Amino acid sequence: MNMKYSIIVFISLLFSVGAAACSPVRGEGIQPDRDIKMPDDGLMIPRPMEARRLEGYVDISQPLCLKIDAQDDVAESLTKYLRTSSLSIVGPALSDMPLLLTVSEDEKLPSSEEGYHLVISNDGISIEARGRAGLFYGIQTILQLKNMYGASIPAWEITDWPRFGYRGMHFDPVRHFFSKDFLKKQIRMMASLKMNRLHLHLTDNEGWRLQISKYPRLTQYGAWRLGDIWDDWNKTGRRFVNQGTAGAYGGYFSIEDMKEIVAYAKERNITVIPEIEMPGHAFAMTASYPELACVSNEFSPVGEICIGKDSTIEFLKDVLTEVMEIFPSEYIHLGGDEYSIDYWAKCPDCRRKMAEMGFTDAHQLHGYLFRTMEEFLAGHGRRLIGWDEMLTGGIAPDATLMSWQDEKAGQAAALAGHDVIMTPGEYCYFDGCQDSPEKEFRTPDSPPALWNFLTLQRVYSYDPAPLSMQGRERVLGVQACSWSEWMPNEKRVEYMIYPRMFALAEVAWSNLNEHRDYTEFRRRALRLCDWARNEGYNTFDLANEIGERPSSLKATEHLGYGCEVKYNKPWLPDFPCDGVKSMTDGIHGKWTYRVNWQGFKEMDVVIDLGESKTVKEVRADFMQYADDRVVLPGKIVISCSEDGKNYTELLSLDNPYDVYKYLYRTYGWKGAERKVRYVRLQASPALEGGSVFCDEVEIW
Numbered sequence: 001m002n003m004k005y006s007i008i009v010f011i012s013l014l015f016s017v018g019a020a021a022c023s024p025v026r027g028e029g030i031q032p033d034r035d036i037k038m039p040d041d042g043l044m045i046p047r048p049m050e051a052r053r054l055e056g057y058v059d060i061s062q063p064l065c066l067k068i069d070a071q072d073d074v075a076e077s078l079t080k081y082l083r084t085s086s087l088s089i090v091g092p093a094l095s096d097m098p099l100l101l102t103v104s105e106d107e108k109l110p111s112s113e114e115g116y117h118l119v120i121s122n123d124g125i126s127i128e129a130r131g132r133a134g135l136f137y138g139i140q141t142i143l144q145l146k147n148m149y150g151a152s153i154p155a156w157e158i159t160d161w162p163r164f165g166y167r168g169m170h171f172d173p174v175r176h177f178f179s180k181d182f183l184k185k186q187i188r189m190m191a192s193l194k195m196n197r198l199h200l201h202l203t204d205n206e207g208w209r210l211q212i213s214k215y216p217r218l219t220q221y222g223a224w225r226l227g228d229i230w231d232d233w234n235k236t237g238r239r240f241v242n243q244g245t246a247g248a249y250g251g252y253f254s255i256e257d258m259k260e261i262v263a264y265a266k267e268r269n270i271t272v273i274p275e276i277e278m279p280g281h282a283f284a285m286t287a288s289y290p291e292l293a294c295v296s297n298e299f300s301p302v303g304e305i306c307i308g309k310d311s312t313i314e315f316l317k318d319v320l321t322e323v324m325e326i327f328p329s330e331y332i333h334l335g336g337d338e339y340s341i342d343y344w345a346k347c348p349d350c351r352r353k354m355a356e357m358g359f360t361d362a363h364q365l366h367g368y369l370f371r372t373m374e375e376f377l378a379g380h381g382r383r384l385i386g387w388d389e390m391l392t393g394g395i396a397p398d399a400t401l402m403s404w405q406d407e408k409a410g411q412a413a414a415l416a417g418h419d420v421i422m423t424p425g426e427y428c429y430f431d432g433c434q435d436s437p438e439k440e441f442r443t444p445d446s447p448p449a450l451w452n453f454l455t456l457q458r459v460y461s462y463d464p465a466p467l468s469m470q471g472r473e474r475v476l477g478v479q480a481c482s483w484s485e486w487m488p489n490e491k492r493v494e495y496m497i498y499p500r501m502f503a504l505a506e507v508a509w510s511n512l513n514e515h516r517d518y519t520e521f522r523r524r525a526l527r528l529c530d531w532a533r534n535e536g537y538n539t540f541d542l543a544n545e546i547g548e549r550p551s552s553l554k555a556t557e558h559l560g561y562g563c564e565v566k567y568n569k570p571w572l573p574d575f576p577c578d579g580v581k582s583m584t585d586g587i588h589g590k591w592t593y594r595v596n597w598q599g600f601k602e603m604d605v606v607i608d609l610g611e612s613k614t615v616k617e618v619r620a621d622f623m624q625y626a627d628d629r630v631v632l633p634g635k636i637v638i639s640c641s642e643d644g645k646n647y648t649e650l651l652s653l654d655n656p657y658d659v660y661k662y663l664y665r666t667y668g669w670k671g672a673e674r675k676v677r678y679v680r681l682q683a684s685p686a687l688e689g690g691s692v693f694c695d696e697v698e699i700w
């Protein structure tokens with residue numbers, strides 16, 4: 001069973017100069033990239049680092065004779081895990097097909113604790129690793145092959161290890177509450193995808209979701225709001241009520257529930273990282289205990305806590321003390337994002353604290369809070385992690401940053417010497433829709449989503465630490481976030497995260513570099529979607545995906561291509577697109593009006609063809625995203641001229657407002673050929689106060 005191949009020696013030689021195997025593993029896989037095109041027999045996600053197809057197939061429907069050569073606790077916990085899996089495990093002498101798990105310090109093994117060497121052959125199955133995590137992941141690979149191929153799995157030799165030590169998924173049970181069983185179901189999928197960090201956003205304005213013994217009102221009151229839908233509640237006075245009140249929506253995890261989730265995750269090599277938000281996003285906390293706010297809570301709907309009062313700091317320390325008893329995670333997430341300084345600047349307590357500390361700017365209170373909390377956590381052997389706004393308030397020195405706003409924040413933090421987890425919205429936020437918004441939001445039961453549009457392909461294209469990035473060695477890993485403002489139930493959360501989580505898992509584990517082959521990945525993702533649906537996961541329908549807006553994929557060279565455009569009325573300063581070139585550059589907009597669309601209060605442009613040309617068609621696309629008052633035109637006029645003075649009207653169209661959230665429409669004139677040099681297009685929004693967005697005026 002102890003097969004040795006030169007390829008493994010090659011890997012370990014490279015690894016011996018690499019990162020130390022600690023947790024979290026720093027940096028990335030060090031070896032040169034190898035472009036493994038997974039054949040039909042290799043439908044694993046994430047793609048292994050090194051894999052070699054051996055001859056034949058192995059029948060694993062028969063019982064496997066389990067032999068474990070490892071410390072007692074590792075052997076016991078893996079045996080227990082395997083007995084809950086779909087593999088049939090028996091004791092020695094009851095089967096000829098061994099499943100051999102070995103903990104070894106063999107130098108040929110990957111140096112990562114999570115790496116493993118797996119051989120599946122007709123002699124049996126063998127996994128070697130440096131510890132439990134690696135053995136566990138070897139088992140996951142076997143289970144995934146079984147899920148894909150059934151009883152007879154292809155024979156492989158795989159040597160595998162993660163690119164990043166931190167491979168995270170985030171859930172938000174605050175905006176809408178999810179059950180313990182739902183989280184366990186997602187934990188099982190995360191484990192199968194070799195993800196190892198579960199970030200739970202447990203507190204926010206809309207609710208407090210973790211029982212704290214010392215402050216029972218946080219969950220007896222702060223976990224229950226009047227109104228189930230986040231947006232409705234937001235717009236109707238943000239009222240909390242006591243648990244048990246008629247119409248109360250919410251819930252929370254008891255200490256016992258949460259310990260159960262933490263243990264369930266740990267068995268699957270997943271650390272649960274709790275997030276307790278401060279100083280903003282804290283309305284549920286200040287609503288429950290108004291003395292935590294600067295002034296009477298009703299004046300502070302954003303919920304910032306008062307940092308000036310020492311009693312607030314003590315309250316937070318009490319909460320964190322209980323949090324640390326529930327969560328063994330080294331990292332404790334304290335949020336830190338999207339806070340306002342307005343209340344602090346006016347608050348006598350905060351002003352006194354500022355004077356005492358010699359602060360001139362209320363933002364410094366944020367830094368003071370985070371330094372205080374970091375010291376407190378460090379005193380208990382824990383580390384602070386928070387969102388990238390920590391950079392603005394004077395960051396706690398050893399804090400780790402979660403970079404959500406864009407990649408630059410992550411890079412800045414890395415250069416300032418902080419560890420960074422990359423979770424930029426444009427690649428990692430799964431709350432935007434993943435296919436044509438017009439299609440996604442046309443069904444009556446479809447809840448809204450953000451403007452942001454993120455395909456599976458785009459998630460897969462992400463490199464959290466490209467070679468060009470300065471400070472990339474500080475990037476510990478990558479995480480996807482599933483903020484649930486617009487995900488009112490568990491089914492919807494699954495729809496939004498699968499299959500995008502498959503892509504994120506591969507980005508986090510596999511060293512893809514320039515060999516990213518989306519077509520090949522999509523083939524594997526389709527199969528995994530099929531399996532997941534059979535298992536009761538409500539995945540997005542990848543097979544019928546439209547994908548990126550088809551017209552945006554390549555430039556259109558029409559008669560007006562590259563011609564000069566005169567703007568009789570200006571474009572919106574925030575949405576200039578590509579300036580004067582926008583209407584004739586051949587480039588069509590993406591699904592979101594924020595990419596390659598030009599915005600106008602009133603659109604009035606003239607395209608100069610440079611000379612008289614024969615024209616038979618003029619057309620333009622407009623889009624609507626009603627939430628942001630981007631609307632289709634209510635009136636469109638297209639006219640043409642030979643001399644630029646005397647215009648002939650080709651089209652004049654009145655277009656009543658359509659209430660759908662997302663719409664994409666083409667308007668135009670088509671008729672008998674005529675000689676034209678100038679084409680004028682005027683459009684005004686169908687709603688007062690709205691704006692129109694156009695991406696190109698095509699002339700044919």
Ligand SMILES: [Zn+2]
Pocket residue numbers: 293294295305306307308309343344347348349350351
């Ligand atoms: Zn205050």
